[in-house]
Amino acid sequence: xxxxxxxxxxxxxxxxxxxxxxxxxxxxxxxxxxxxxxxxxxxxxxxxxxxxxxxxxxxxxx
Numbered sequence: 001x002x003x004x005x006x007x008x009x010x011x012x013x014x015x016x017x018x019x020x021x022x023x024x025x026x027x028x029x030x031x032x033x034x035x036x037x038x039x040x041x042x043x044x045x046x047x048x049x050x051x052x053x054x055x056x057x058x059x060x061x062x
Contacts, residue, residue, distance in 0.1 A: 014041055014043075028041055035056065038052065038053075
């Protein structure tokens with residue numbers, strides 16, 4: 001959770017995230033050790049929504 005709260009303090013909350021592609025285009029990935037957090041970032045309102053948190057081996061399974 002500390003990494004998520006830290007994003008709100010950044011001028012660009014996606015600076016520490018990676019954009020996703022394919023069916024997850026428009027969403028962002030935050031790496032937290034062996035886990036990944038899938039984020040939906042609304043810059044105009046500074047809203048960061050964690051959509052899913054799971055181990056890196058299964059987070060992208062659709």
